[in-house]
Amino acid sequence: MDSDSSLYELLNLQLLITQGRQLDIEGGRVSTKDRFAPYLEAAQIWREYGRRTGDPVALRRAAAAAENAGKEAKNAAQAAIAALEQAQTCILSADLFETHELLSSAEDLLAGGRAAIQDDEAVRARFNRVEAQLAARLAVKQGVGEDLELALLAMSHIDRAVERADKRVQHSHANCDKIDAAQARFERGDLLMMVGLDRCDSSLMLAVIKDFEALQSRLDPAYEPVTYSRVVLRLAMAYIWKGEIEGRPDVISEGIALLSTEDEPVDFEHSPLDWVAHKQALALGLQALSELIVNDDLHEKAMQVYGMALKRPLQKGLSLRGQLINNRAICMVKHAELKGDLKALDKAEAGFKAELRVLKPDADPIGWAILQSNLARLYISRGDITGFMIERTEAAYALEAALEIFEEHKLKSLAKAAKSQLERVRDQG
Template structure:
């Protein structure tokens, strides 16, 4: 898949000389797809130099290109500094433009500001950035009637509305939000003949909708909503050429695998979960760690979840061991990204996997490792920034306590600590409308309060 990217790297040379002067991608998403992360960083610096050069032909356009490049760097690496550079470059482009004289470019730069904010909210859990993004998208939409900027502004507004509802909305709301994406996606599809980048952007729009439906369906345990996510990710992958759009294709396969896992769990369909593991393994076969570390880590996490589900279905300790190995591979990337909520969620999932493995094997050393790792993550967690991730960690810690009680038959104060963790988790889950997790936590509380002879029957 990345042969053309490697050829570009060879042509650019060890010092990436051309990139240091002018860059080669020009902010084109299709060309950025082919560049490894290190070269993409050089592209960002090259675009900054081009924008600040005396006699630059179109500094605002160059600033916009720099913003697009740095945002992609941030998305691949979870790099807050790169995202700040992207936001600053987009702001400078907006400030340098007159919305009345160049409305399309001004709106495109304002849209880029909006997507920088959306990326920050997604990566770092700062939901306040969604509100800032909405302002940017609506201002851009008020300036232009059609074209790429208008389609992207409409897409951004749909994303913000979807994120606002995903924590509390029901299945009917999910279908309404999914419908809001139909217009922007159709508009981007229609632009593909005139705007080369529109093809990739249309696929990314489908993936954004799929990601929302995936989260929505997981919260509700709704197989119909999850099927929407599977279909969108599949449609995006079919429209992409992995030879020229390798990273977006890999992201589509990763998301398809994640959605298939959740869909299979909701239906109790082991074949669907196996298909998910196959899709994720295929994506990892084609996705290089140095090309996009964060996407590689997400693929590992998705594979781990699929293996964990297969292990649960077959009660096979070996599947849990393989899942823990995949979690550990993801940890190679995430341990360097302490500010990402994804790190805490991954640690909690790994702990739950170890706890279940210990239940099957009776190995207390596995529980010791899981408990220690989870407590380290909880100590570093920021409940105000990521309350759901924090509550999930509490739920998994309670599960570890419960597993130890079941294996050893001894309490040692763990029952009370588990109940306290579950009580706090229930409050957070209920506040955010996570009914499935509320039921799971309440069931765990019921098991803890049941007499010992009844615990295995609950």
């Protein structure tokens, strides 16, 4: 693993494509003496491109290049490194598209390569980090609120990965090891925040804030722009969620301020998904603050930011796209609920139905189902305000249609939410 993957952060999308294609060609050339190295680096390049854009073609290229690297491996250690790369692509794909079945593939790949890397400290540290990644996702898949033991087991994996990654940084002082150490902390921060949200525990958010403030001071946005951007995102969300739990507008405002700087670490052209994730976090912060202090101007700003993010072209099926659509709809409906404003609900309904007329269920079934579930929430809210049963009947129809698609596409988190709403509607009926 001679290439310095930290340098990829400085490459724009076009340079990543160019380098990925060149490496694919070099790996496939008959005259290339060592095909393992170019194939492995191609897998890393395409994975980085896929992480920033959500492009499924890039993810398939990353998986194919890693598989080719495994075929060209000259010893068990190289085969293990190729398996590690394949596993990371599986986990990334599961993150981007909620294809959770790929987590089992990642588990098998890691199990097959683990025994071969005991003598290589650098590779062992990366194996530990990816194993921690996998453990965190399996805990989330199970439900952190439903199985705290699984979350604690994942946290023990993550803590070991953080410790080993930190030791690597102290030993090598290499930028790629510094970024690996940051990524291990991402796993810990994400899991702590999920448990904190589930249990309304602001002390966990405070732990994340302290950890990421220290991490932020060790990174340079000029040389690690993408990693720095992801640190800022998590730091801001920890402030926003801490403020929500404690009911403190000043704490939420600190998170908003982190996301509102004019000098952004990355722009849309450099990393589309990071840019969109930042905008979604900013909208969530504005939404939380508007609901806490009941401020119409902040609600409008939140809606504008959601709209700005949704105007950007995103791959169909991306979980981030679904989150944006869902969160914007919740923002509209919650605002109407707080004010008991039937006219606002009518406006939101007209907006949802206009989107449904444009969105074809066959072309984008998941987007269509998310809109149906949001429409159902609106009907439930209107029924709560007016007391009319017909609203709940319409909500049930919409939720049944959405649930069928979520289950068909194995989108467990969305299916669980739709099922919970449907049960509530039926109980009230």
